[in-house]
């Protein structure tokens with residue numbers, strides 16, 4: 001993503017006219033081939049808008065999406081669908097209950113006219129093998145399947161196009177805890193076997209820590225930190241990332257109640273705070289933070305956008 005922004009016109013209420021809401025604000029972010037990039041942030045921070053732009057479901061207001069260095073226009077839906085596919089959050093609502101598994105999984109091939117019609121049953125059967133579903137479920141309906149099986153069908157529907165990139169939006173949050181790890185391990189196995197690249201959008205930081213190589217932290221439409229996963233969890237550079245990690249519940253009773261540093265409510269994106277948008281909730285905020293937005297530092301450690309941050313030294 002190069003300097004991608006997306007605005008929406010929203011009403012301020014009766015007699016107050018309308019204003020522009022910046023859902024995504026000048027985001028430049030690179031997804032590296034073969035990696036899992038986690039994208040985290042609270043609800044409303046712009047994660048979903050960003051993924052819709054990547055999938056070509058929504059054009060950016062400005063900026064570009066490049067695939068393999070080539071600009072990809074929103075109009076080029078077939079080329080994009082062959083390279084980037086989504087796995088949505090809720091396998092209960094994202095699968096058509098009136099279609100069989102075979103019809104659901106083959107739908108992208110038909111919509112984008114990929115492969116000869118006579119070959120599609122074979123491709124579907126091979127894809128069911130990949131996600132660990134027996135071929136006999138091809139004639140089943142989603143209502144006859146468990147949540148974990150449905151999410152395997154949703155993953156198969158994405159995989160059938162043999163994409164390079166999968167956008168996994170909360171891929172396990174609608175599932176029972178007992179099957180979440182099976183689906184996460186399936187995603188990891190598929191990534192290794194097929195050399196896939198994932199953008200993993202999740203509220204669940206434990207899932208991100210388990211799967212992601214790098215993590216991008218988003219706040220009010222901007223990416224405020226990008227770091228390698230282990231480094232982020234060991235010592236975040238941005239106060240928002242630190243507060244987000246500190247608010248995670250731990251299963252260890254000895255750790256006590258988490259320090260929920262994010263005391264104040266998430267700001268209204270229609271009226272974002274001045275300067276650094278995190279300043280009303282930031283323990284370290286100064287007058288400068290209220291007055292001026294920090295520069296984006298891109299360095300050897302990744303990216304950070306905070307007045308207190310200093311560029312990381314180059315590796316020796």
Ligand code: SF4
Nearest residue numbers: 276279282289306307
């Ligand atoms: Fe906090 Fe200031 Fe850094 Fe923003 S710029 S995160 S308010 S210290």
